[in-house]
Amino acid sequence: MKKIINLDINGQSQEVTVAPHQTLLxxxxxxxxxxxxxxxxxxxxxxxxxxxxxxxxxxxxxxFAMSAQGKKITTVEGLAESAVLDPVQQAFIETGAVQCGxxxxxxxxxxxxxxxxxxxxxxxxxxxxxxxAGNLCRCTGYQKIVDAIRLAATRRIATGSQKG
Amino acid sequence: MSETSIIGTxxxxxxxxxxxxxxxxxxxxxxxxxxxxxxxxRSPYPHARILRIDTSKAERLPGVRAVLVPxxxxxxxxxxxxxxxxxxxxMIPDMLILSxxxxxxxxxxxxxxxxxxxxxxxxxxxxxxDYEQLxxxxxxxxxxxxxxPQIHQHAPNNIAMAPAFAFGDLQRGFEEADYIFxxxxxxxxxxxxxxxxxxxxxxxxxxxxxxxxxSTQHLFGLREKLASALDIPVSxxxxxxxxxxxxxxxxxxxIGFIEPISALLSMKTRRPVRIEHTRYEDFITTARNPFKVVxxxxxxxxxxxxxxxxxxxxxTGAHATHGAVVLMVHGMYGFLLPYRCPNSxxxxxxxxxxxxxxxxxxGYGVPxxxxxxxxxxxxxxxxxxxxxxEFRLKNSHSEGQPHPFEPSFKLDTYRFADCLKQGxxxxxxxxxxxxxxxxxxxxxxxxLACQPLWVSGCVGFPDIYEHSGAVIKLNTDGTADLSMATxxxxxxxTTTLSQVAAAELGVPAEAVRMTYADTETVPFDAPSHAxxxxxxxxxxxxxAAGAAKKRLFDVAGPMLKTTPDNLExxxxxVYVKGATDKKLSIxxxxxxxxxxxxxxxxxxxxxxxxxxKGTVMxxxxxxxxxxxxxxxxxxxxxxVDTETGEVKVLRVVYAHDIGRxxxxxxxxxxxxxxxxxxxxxxxxxxxxxxxxxxxxxAADFLSYKMPTALEMPPEIKSVFIESNEPTGPFGxxxxxxxxxxxxxxxxxxxxxxxxxVRIRELPITPEKILAALGKLSE
Numbered sequence: 007m008k009k010i011i012n013l014d015i016n017g018q019s020q021e022v023t024v025a026p027h028q029t030l031l032x033x034x035x036x037x038x039x040x041x042x043x044x045x046x047x048x049x050x051x052x053x054x055x056x057x058x059x060x061x062x063x064x065x066x067x068x069x070f071a072m073s074a075q076g077k078k079i080t081t082v083e084g085l086a087e088s089a090v091l092d093p094v095q096q097a098f099i100e101t102g103a104v105q106c107g108x109x110x111x112x113x114x115x116x117x118x119x120x121x122x123x124x125x126x127x128x129x130x131x132x133x134x135x136x137x138x139a140g141n142l143c144r145c146t147g148y149q150k151i152v153d154a155i156r157l158a159a160t161r162r163i164a165t166g167s168q169k170g
Numbered sequence: 171m172s173e174t175s176i177i178g179t180x181x182x183x184x185x186x187x188x189x190x191x192x193x194x195x196x197x198x199x200x201x202x203x204x205x206x207x208x209x210x211x212r213s214p215y216p217h218a219r220i221l222r223i224d225t226s227k228a229e230r231l232p233g234v235r236a237v238l239v240p241x242x243x244x245x246x247x248x249x250x251x252x253x254x255x256x257x258x259x260x261m262i263p264d265m266l267i268l269s270x271x272x273x274x275x276x277x278x279x280x281x282x283x284x285x286x287x288x289x290x291x292x293x294x295x296x297x298x299x300d301y302e303q304l305x306x307x308x309x310x311x312x313x314x315x316x317x318x319p320q321i322h323q324h325a326p327n328n329i330a331m332a333p334a335f336a337f338g339d340l341q342r343g344f345e346e347a348d349y350i351f352x353x354x355x356x357x358x359x360x361x362x363x364x365x366x367x368x369x370x371x372x373x374x375x376x377x378x379x380x381x382x383x384x385s386t387q388h389l390f391g392l393r394e395k396l397a398s399a400l401d402i403p404v405s406x407x408x409x410x411x412x413x414x415x416x417x418x419x420x421x422x423x424x425i426g427f428i429e430p431i432s433a434l435l436s437m438k439t440r441r442p443v444r445i446e447h448t449r450y451e452d453f454i455t456t457a458r459n460p461f462k463v464v465x466x467x468x469x470x471x472x473x474x475x476x477x478x479x480x481x482x483x484x485x486t487g488a489h490a491t492h493g494a495v496v497l498m499v500h501g502m503y504g505f506l507l508p509y510r511c512p513n514s515x516x517x518x519x520x521x522x523x524x525x526x527x528x529x530x531x532x533g534y535g536v537p538x539x540x541x542x543x544x545x546x547x548x549x550x551x552x553x554x555x556x557x558x559x560e561f562r563l564k565n566s567h568s569e570g571q572p573h574p575f576e577p578s579f580k581l582d583t584y585r586f587a588d589c590l591k592q593g594x595x596x597x598x599x600x601x602x603x604x605x606x607x608x609x610x611x612x613x614x615x616x617x618l619a620c621q622p623l624w625v626s627g628c629v630g631f632p633d634i635y636e637h638s639g640a641v642i643k644l645n646t647d648g649t650a651d652l653s654m655a656t657x658x659x660x661x662x663x664t665t666t667l668s669q670v671a672a673a674e675l676g677v678p679a680e681a682v683r684m685t686y687a688d689t690e691t692v693p694f695d696a697p698s699h700a701x702x703x704x705x706x707x708x709x710x711x712x713x714a715a716g717a718a719k720k721r722l723f724d725v726a727g728p729m730l731k732t733t734p735d736n737l738e739x740x741x742x743x744v745y746v747k748g749a750t751d752k753k754l755s756i757x758x759x760x761x762x763x764x765x766x767x768x769x770x771x772x773x774x775x776x777x778x779x780x781x782x783k784g785t786v787m788x789x790x791x792x793x794x795x796x797x798x799x800x801x802x803x804x805x806x807x808x809x810v811d812t813e814t815g816e817v818k819v820l821r822v823v824y825a826h827d828i829g830r831x832x833x834x835x836x837x838x839x840x841x842x843x844x845x846x847x848x849x850x851x852x853x854x855x856x857x858x859x860x861x862x863x864x865x866x867x868a869a870d871f872l873s874y875k876m877p878t879a880l881e882m883p884p885e886i887k888s889v890f891i892e893s894n895e896p897t898g899p900f901g902x903x904x905x906x907x908x909x910x911x912x913x914x915x916x917x918x919x920x921x922x923x924x925x926x927v928r929i930r931e932l933p934i935t936p937e938k939i940l941a942a943l944g945k946l947s948e
Contacts, residue, residue: 041199042192044416046365047449051871054365082192095190099182102835105843106660107189107196108365108416114190135879142871144363144417145660147842148879149886150835 011075015040016084024071031055031066034081042082042111046142053141056112057081063119063140082111085118094118097158098151105145113141117155121162128159176673177900180835183665184683185414185658195413197385198446200371206235206283208435208445209290210427211297213272213279216524216864217306217319220270220279220299227296228282233289236438237297238281238431243267244401250424251492252391252697256398258633260498262330262490264322267399267430272301273321273488274526275864276454278427283435283443306524308861310462310485313523321488321522328522330490333498335506336515343477343513347468350477351550355542356931357914359460359485359857360850362531363876364659366416367452372432373442378402380433382409387418388697389655392425393689399430411655411687418659419847419910420530421456423699424491450869456529457857459484459496461538465505465546473554473561475511482518482539487525494520495634496528496535504539507574508623509565524864526857530699532847532910536621541932544619544915549928558618558919559590559599566622574623576630579796583893583903585827586622586801592889593618593825597805607924611813614820617920619912621802626904627702629797636702638710639693639791642671642682642718646764648742648757650675650718651685655695656707658684661906662836663703667711669832670899674715675722676739677756693791701904704832706794708899717788722756725763725782729754760786795897801827802908808920812943815936817853817921819882825889826908830901834890837905841888844909850876852914856933 008025015038022037031048034040034057046054048067055066058080085092094114097103104110120129120137129137134155135148143151188195225237249261268278280297284290305319312318313328321328344350370384386392389409397404415422428445435443447455461484468477482500486493501516533540551558566586573579593599597616608614629636641653652671658664668682675682695707723734726744730737736747744759746752762778763786769776807821824841831837854875858867868874894901914932922928927942940946 040192041194044193044196044198044365045367047871049449049870049872051449052365082190086191091187091190098190099186102180102183102839104183104186104189105662105839106365106417107185107193107414108660110189111192131884135882139878139880142363142365142876142878143843144365144419144847144876145843146839147844147846147886148882149842150839152879 009072011072013071013074013079014077015079016081026070026072028071029067030057030069030071030074033071034066040081040083044108044111046108053116054109054112056115056141058115058119061119061122063116082114085114092118093161094121094154094158097154101150101153101157103146103150103154109141109143113138113143113151116141117158121159125162128156128163176669176679178831178834180833181665181669181679183662184668185664196366196416197383197412198366198369198416200383202371202373202442205371205442205444206285206435206439207287207290208281208283208432208443209287209294210278210431211280211294212276214275215272215301215303216275217304218272218301219304220272221302222300223280224298225280228293231289231293231296233285234282234293235285235441236283236435238268238434238438240268240270240279243434244399246401248395248399249490250395251495252388252395252423253628253635253699254633256394260494260633262494264324265489267427267434274524276526276866277488281431281435283439306864308523308525308859308864310483310521310523313521321524325522330486330520330522331494331497332517332519333501334517335501338513340477340479340513340515344468347476348471349554350466350468351546352466353546353549353930355463355465355545357461357538357541358932359457360531360855361453361457361857361874362419362421364417364419364421367447367449368422368426368428368455369446370429370432371442371444372429372436374433374436374440378406378437380407382407382429383412384409384429385412385415385422387422387657387659387699389657389689390694391697392429395425396429396433399425400433409689411657414658414660416660418698419532420534420699423530423697426455449871453857453869453874454526454866457526458531458537459486459493459528461500463539463542465542467546467550469550471554473556473564475509475565477513478511479515480505484518484520485523485525486520487523487527489527490520491527492530493528500535500539502575503623503625504536505543508621510567511565525859526866532844533907537851537911537914540619540621540911541914541918545918545930548919548922559594562590562620562622563587573797573799576797579630581799583829583895584799584801585891585893588891589801589803589825589827592891593803593805593823596823596887596889597807597821599805608809612809612811613924614807614809615920615922615924616805616807617916617918617923618803618805619915619919621908621911623799623801624904624908625700626705626798626800627794628696628700629793635696636706637791637793638695638707640710640714641692641789642714642787644718644722644756644760644786646757646761648677648755648760649681649683650677652682652711653685653687653692654707654711655687655689655692656703657698659698661840662833663698663707665836666704666832667707670708671711671715673900674712675719677742681742693789701906704902705898705904708902709794710790710792712899713790713792714788717790718786721786721788722759725786726754726759728779728782729759729762798829798895798897798903800903800905800908802912804912804916806913806916806920808917808924810921810924810939812925815939817934817939819849819917822883822886823889824886824909825891826905827891828905829895829898829903830892831890832900832902837890838888840906841909842886844906845886845913846877846882847910848913849917851932852917853933854935
């Protein structure tokens with residue numbers, strides 16, 4: 007049975023008709039046209055579809071859309087304010103962390119959530135790697151993504167930003 | 171801004187901005203009005219004849235618009251591989267879009283187009299197929315034995331091809347040898363794991379013209395192979411270049427079943443049809459072929475090769491696809507050519523089995539060969555107490571010699587020795603033998619592996635395309651639009667080619683923009699494969715920019731009151747040679763060219779010259795002048811836990827003879843990503859199949875394990891040995907594939923150095939290490 011529900015996505019309430027089996031990923035991409043969230047495997051194995059749900063990084067392919075009601079959902083489209091990039095997005099560009107870019111949006115959402123809850127110091131190499139262990143990348147060998155995490159964290163601390 | 175401030179600079183990728191904010195340009199995002207969704211029904215059996223298909227129930231399901239069955243597809247067999255023409259003798263056309271005999275578990279038997287993917291999937295369950303199960307064979311050696319099930323009529327004993335090459339006198343060579351080594355090495359089936367699934371949208375018009383969007387590594391290949399599979403003229407197919415695709419690594423170098431099936435469903439329904447693979451479908455669509463290599467080597471006491479022979483068996487699965495050429499590249503660039511040996515013989519077998527089909531994957535047959543060759547060199551050096559660096563240098567080619575594959579080319583720049591020396595210095599190599607270093611159960615070792623010879627493209631190869639083309643057009647604001655068929659699969663080709671064009675044109679790097687292309691508007695380009703784009707397509711981009719610059723000078727000459735040959739460019743300006751104060755901005759020159767022939771000024775009409783008029787642009791279509799060889803040496807330090815069998819890679823130094831680096835950050839990215847793929851191959855990745863029914867058992871990322879950030883070493887150090895390749899764009903040659911070829915043997919050799927056991931079968935899992943240490947009972 008399809009049902010009309012409201013989802014809080016990037017600070018806006020979105021009315022959408024969903025079937026019980028539809029995942030948040032399907033609804034974001036196919037119903038709402040939010041194509042920044044990618045499907046890499048649909049089985050909770052790659053992390054391309056990572057979004058934030060109430061500030062936590064989660065695989066949107068593993069969440070039924072109906073169960074996301076009443077929760078604050080942030081997708082990559084919700085990060086950049088007008089043309090100003092989020093510091094994590096900016097760090098990805100500057101460090102060369104983007105190659106094919108298919109994993110990038112999911113990575114960025116994971117890193118955003120990590121940095122928001124670990125904002126007092128720059129993560130070590132190991133901590134940065136642990137933070138993204140649930141996101142696969144086949145192009146970069148992760149090295150420049152780790153660089154991007156540390157660069158973004160350094161800048162956050164330098165600017166005193168405690169914002170998510 | 172001079173050429174030197176663009177070439178060798180880590181210019182930021184113009185596509186990165188788009189990708190961090192959402193990446194709309196991926197083919198997976200293409201949506202058309204009225205688009206239908208296709209799904210494929212796949213065989214559960216590895217070998218079966220289809221007796222009857224009943225689609226009536228599926229057709230009645232609301233939302234279903236068409237069902238496609240084998241009787242409706244063209245009867246002409248095709249080969250799906252992009253990099254050679256349809257008529258190439260080296261390829262084996264053994265595929266139909268849908269066949270009434272299925273030859274691997276997962277081969278499509280029917281397809282549905284419906285108004286949603288869910289309805290299409292539901293319809294698949296309503297299709298009833300009567301199969302007659304046939305005997306099947308999954309083992310690549312059993313398949314050649316008498317009595318094995320015959321998979322294709324044209325291939326007795328299931329041998330698709332069996333080439334052999336020899337030179338010198340092998341028997342005499344072995345007689346002259348002081349020592350002979352013979353070992354067997356085996357490699358497994360692995361997947362490229364591009365993150366964007368294979369996907370396509372095909373639209374058709376009433377005249378049967380097709381427009382295709384696809385996650386492909388070759389625009390023109392898709393056009394040609396789709397036309398071939400559908401048995402229609404190539405001019406009926408237009409393929410639109412995606413701004414970028416989500417990885418390929420060789421895994422998107424052929425048409426899949428999805429493009430021709432989408433095309434037929436679109437022609438049936440007169441609607442655009444989209445098919446996206448599930449990850450399971452991706453896993454059974456392309457793979458690096460597994461190999462078994464028996465390698466026999468005769469050496470003198472001092473380590474000089476005197477005789478080498480190898481026999482290689484490649485399991486190509488149900489259809490030959492890439493297996494026909496992977497075998498040849500394996501034999502040539504993996505075994506016969508990288509080192510010198512007067513007496514050599516290689517024989518190869520590409521055999522059919524009822525396993526999944528193979529594909530391309532970075533290195534194309536050579537990772538399998540390098541694992542054997544580079545492991546065995548380490549074994550020889552250990553036994554004869556020779557230095558592995560000296561051993562390789564003694565048997566290698568040197569700069570200035572004729573190219574061993576195509577003697578009309580020379581190894582003009584060849585810095586293999588520098589790779590070995592500089593790599594050794596960076597890792598702290600001291601003869602390499604550090605057996606048992608470390609305390610207690612954790613042992614450290616250092617390993618070396620090389621790929622002394624590789625390609626910068628395929629010119630000189632039989633039956634394989636190599637030419638590239640480019641169109642560049644200058645705008646009145648001083649920027650330029652570059653249009654090429656080259657696919658950027660993530661490795662940064664768009665950036666590199668724009669840098670090359672900008673440097674030649676004399677404009678800032680960011681002034682060149684890679685723009686729209688389709689098969690009707692730009693010249694042919696060979697695939698993004700064979701490490702070729704920087705070198706081969708780079709030469710085309712440079713030539714097109716050079717032609718545009720010549721036009722620019724024709725216009726600027728009269729404006730600066732000098733002859734065109736007395737001009738030069740740089741930083742967005744046109745200068746009179748040697749007089750930097752006599753200059754015009756490129757924008758002003760282009761405006762002059764685009765302005766009216768006759769202008770009204772206060773004094774009346776003012777004529778310009780015909781020579782000045784017309785858009786400033788340049789085009790090129792050319793094959794590169796040579797196929798220069800890069801060379802590579804990789805040093806790896808590992809730590810092996812002798813209690814758990816776990817291997818941890820601690821340090822990596824990768825040294826590469828690159829000609830000239832165009833974009834250092836992009837080049838490092840190739841090395842680092844290549845190591846991840848090579849390390850996965852060495853230690854964990856394995857596409858396993860149920861031997862009782864041929865079903866893939868590792869068809870998602872929960873069961874197919876590739877390295878995450880945690881398994882990767884903390885640092886991969888790239889050392890680029892620069893020279894100035896005379897035939898390359900600004901001195902560049904190639905990079906990509908050797909990065910993924912050498913890690914497996916380097917890691918295997920490091921493991922041996924650490925614990926003294928030699929594993930000759932990939933992947934080197936903890937179980938294999940513990941078994942080799944005698945710590946596992948049967």
